[in-house]
Amino acid sequence: MTAGTRPKDSRQAETLRVEGLRVYYHTPRGAVRAVDGVSFTLKPHERLGFVGESGSGKTTIAMALIRLIKSPGKIEGGHIYLGETDLLSLSDERMRQLRLADIAMVTQGAMNSLNPVKRVREQVIDALEDHGERITRQEMDERITELFRRVGLKSEVAQMFPHELSGGMKQRVVIAIAISMRPKVIIADEPTSALDVVVQRQIMETLREVQDDLGASIILIGHDMGLMAQFVTRLGVMYAGKLAELGSVNDLFDAPLHPYTQLLIASLPSLAQKGGLQGIPGVTPSLLDKPSGCPFRTRCPRAFDRCSAEEPQLREIQPDHWVACHLY
C-alpha cells in the first residue's frame, strides 16, 4: 500500500505520479540507497514540497524526475508517470525533448552555469531552438521580452552578460529559461539557498506568479521549513531516503504526526518567542548500513520494540495525511 495507490479514474487529475521510486548510488562499499521506495502524486496547479536534511534523498528525487541521475547513481526501480507516459520507459532522446518542454528544473547552481561569454538573450534563444522552436528573429525578441516581463526583468537585461547581473537577476533568467516552453511541471531544487532573504522572497513570489500564469505544478525541494510553510500547499518530509510524512502544509505544521516532523518543527528558531530551542539528538544514519526497522528509531524519543523489528510503511492516517510510523 503506497501513497500512489488510488482509484484509476483519478489518474486524469494527476500531473505527475511517482510509484516506488528507488535510486541507488553504487560505491565500492555497497549500494547507497539514496531514494528507497518513494511514491507520491502531483496534482495540476499544485505546489508540493520535499523537505529534508543533507543525505535525506531530496535532491536525488529531483534529479530522478528529470532522469539526470549520473553514474555511480542508478534508478533501480519504480515508475514516474507524467500524464500517461512513464518517463523511465522513454528513450534518452525523447526524454531530452521532454525536459524543458514538459518538465523543467531550476536549481541553486543553475545561475552560476550561465555561459559567462554569451549575452543572456542568446542563451534563452539557444534553449528555445534546442527544442525545435523555429521562429523569426522578431518573434523571438517578442517572446523573450514577454518571458522576461513574466519573471520581473526589464527587456534590457537580455542584452547583458551574466556577470553584469546580481544573483537574484541571474536566478530570474534561469526561471525565464525554465518556463520558456511552458512546462507542466517545474522542479525547483533549493532555488534560493545562495540568495539573501529579501531576494529569496522576491524569487519565490516570482515563481508563484509564473506558476499561476502557466497553470503549472511546482515541486520545491529544500531544507528550510520556513520556506516550505510560505510556499507549498502540500509537503513531504524526507528522512534517510524515504518519506516520513506527507500531507497538506497546514496539517503538517498544525498537527505533525511523525516524531521526526514534530522535533524538526520544534527545533526551528522563530521570532515569536525567545529560548526553549530544542535540537534533535543523534545523527542521521549511514545510508550504507541503515538500522533495522524504522530509520529514525535511533533518534526517536517514542521508539518501541516494533520500530526495530519492522519498517513502518507510509499509510493514510487521516484524509490526505500520510505517515510512516508505528504509533498510528
Add this chain to the structure above:
Amino acid sequence: MTGLPTDLLEAPSIPAPELTIFRERTPTEAIAAFCRRNPQTVIGLAMIATLLLIGIVGPLFVNTNDADPLSALPAQSPSRTYPLGTDDQGRDLLAAMVAGLPDTLRIGFLAGAIGLGIGIILGFLSGYLGGPVDAVVRIAVDTLLTIPGLLILITIAASIKTFISVNTMALVIASLAWRQPTRIIRAQVLTMRERAYVQVARRSGMNTLEIIGRELLPNLFPFLAASFVGAVFGAILFSIGLEALGLGPQNQPTLGMTIYWSLRFGALLRGMWWWWMPPIVVLVVLFFGLLLLTIGLDEIANPRLRRTA
C-alpha cells in the same frame, strides 16, 4: 552545439551532500583499494625496487673490482665467463653494470633530494611569507626555468677543472633540480595559507614555524613524494646527458659513462651491441618505473583526480 541553457538545466550531477554519509575505510582498505585502482604504481615501484636490488645484492655475486679497466680480456662478446662481455679497455661489463647502476641511482636520488630540500625551504618561505622574499624567489625560478637546463649544466660541469666524482656530479645537477619543486610547493603553500585550519592553529598558539611544520607540511607529503620522483627523474636524465657528452665521473662506470665509452670507441659501428645495449635497457626500465610511479602519486597529490576515483 545544443547551447548552454540545456546544460544549465542539467548542471548538477551527483548531489554532493548526499554522498557525504559514506562509511569510511580503514587505512589498510584504503591502501588495498589504491593498489587496485593504480596497478601502474605498484609495477613502477617493483621495477625500481628490482634495480635497487641489483645494486645492493649484485656485489655479493659479482666482483665489482672487475669493473676497472684491464680486469679482463678486452672486447669479448658475452660468454660464460663474462655474461655481458667486456669492453675495449678490459672492463667486465656485468661488473660495470653492478658497480655503476648504484652510482647512477645515487646521483639521481642525491640531486633529487637536495633539489627537493631547497625547493621545500624556498617554496615555503616564498609562499608563506610573501612580500619581497616571494618576489625574489619567484623571479629567480621563472628566469631559470626559461633557460635550457642542460646548457647551464654543461657550462658548470665543463668549468670544473678537477676530477668529477659521483657526489660532485650530484651537486652539479642539484644546482638546477630545485626549480620545479620550489615552484610547485610555493603554489601549494599559497592556497593552503588561507585555509581556516591555519587560522585555528594560530589561535591554538602555534607559531609560524610550527604551522608550516605541523599543519602545512604533512598535507604536502603526497605532493613532495611526487615532486621527489619527478626531481629524481630529471636528475638522472641530466646526468646521462652530461655523461654521454663525457662530462661525468670518468673513473666510475655509471650507466651514462658506459654509454660514453661505447660511443667513443665506436661500439655501435663495430657491432659490439653488448657494450651499449644493457645500460640503455636498464635506463629504459628505470625511467619507465619512475614514470609509472609519478602517475600513481599524481592521483594522491591531485585532489581532482582523487575524487573521481
Add this chain to the structure above:
Amino acid sequence: MAALLEARNVTKIFGGGMLSKTRNVALENLSLTIEDQPRSFTAVVGESGSGKTTLARLLLGLTAPTSGTVSYKGKDLRHMSRAERRTYLREVQVIFQDPYEVYNPFYNVDHVLETPLAKFKLAHSKKERRSLIEEALQAVGLRPEETLGRFPHQLSGGQRQRVMVARALLLRPRIIIADEPVSMVDASLRATILNNLAQLNKQFGISFVYITHDLTTAYQVSENIIVLYRGVVAEAGDVELVVQKPQHPYTQLLIGSIPLPDPHHLWAAAKAPSGIGTPTDASCKFTDRCPYAMPMCIERAPPLFQTDLRRVSACYLYRDAPTIIPEDLPSILASTSGGDAQDQAAADG
C-alpha cells in the same frame, strides 16, 4: 568596566588604489566595543555585501582597517608585542562557518583539542589533558568515545561544529567571534549548537560577536544587534526592540522577508520603493529600495538617531530624536548588555 576588544571608527575600503578602477567601501566608520564586564552577546546581521564578514576579519586581525583602529586591551592589533599578541590570539577565539575547513585533514579531531592545551600549557599531564577534553566534549553534548580519534570526515557537520565549540570552551577565551556558525549545519542540529553558544556565554561568561545573515537565530541568542546595510549601521540596539519593533525601513524589509515556519502567517505584500531621484555617493545607501525615501535622503545620508535609550536608527523618519556620533554607538549597546538589562528590556517590550 574596561574595553577588551574595541573597534574605533573602522573603515575598510577594498580596491581604490592607483591601478584599480573600483573602490568598494566594505565597512564605514563603525565602532564596536566588547567590554570586560558584563559578558555580552552581540549579533551583527546583514546580507551579503553588508560588511559583516569584513568586520569579523577586522576583529580577528586577519585584515587591517583602512582607517580607524582595532585594539585589544587598549593595544592596537598592529602594534602588539609578542606576548600581547599571544594573549590576544588566545583570548579572542573564532568559530568559522564551514565546520570542515577548520580541520586539518591530516589529523584526527583530537588535534584541534590537544594543540591549544599543549601550546598554552593549560594541562599539566596527559591524563589531565584527556579529562579536560572529555569534559568539554560532554559539555557540548558529544560523547568522547564516539568523537575522539575520529577524522573530521567521519563526523557529521553538526558534530564537527560542536567539537569546535568544545575547543573554544577548553581555551576559556574572553571573546568568541562566531562567523555564521550554524549556516552550514542541518536544521535539526542548529538549535543544539545555538544552545551550546548561549551556554558558553551564560555559564562561562564568554562574550560573543555573532555574525550572521539570519535574523531568527540572532534573535534567539543575542542581546544586542547591529543591522548593517552596505557597510553602514542601519539600526542597532537591544535585540527585543529591533526585532519586535523594527524602525529602519531596511530592518522592516529584512524581518518581513523571513520565511516564518508557519503557513498561517504568510509573507505580507512588500511596499514598493518610493523611487525619488537618483541616489549619489552621499545619499542614504538604502534610498533606492526604500518605500519612505524623501529628498533629504538623497542629499545626505542620515546620522544615527537615538530613538530609544537602547536603540539607534540611521533614518530621517526618526529625525526628531537626538543624534549621536558613531563613536557613541558602543555606549548605547553597552547599556543593554548583561542578563539584567535583557530581562528588563523584555519587560519593556
